[in-house]
Amino acid sequence: MEDRTFTRVPWQRRRRGDRTSDDASRAPPRQAAGEVA
Structure with missing residues (x-):
């Protein structure tokens, strides 16, 4: 399971x-930051 998380x-x-x-x-x-968040 840890391997999958790292990948x-x-x-x-x-x-x-x-x-x-x-x-x-x-x-x-500003728009990019809003979308990423």
């Missing part, structure tokens, strides 16, 4: 970074 952590971090970059480019940082 999921890096995957989510990478996906969040990509989404934040796209959102920030399209909309202002």
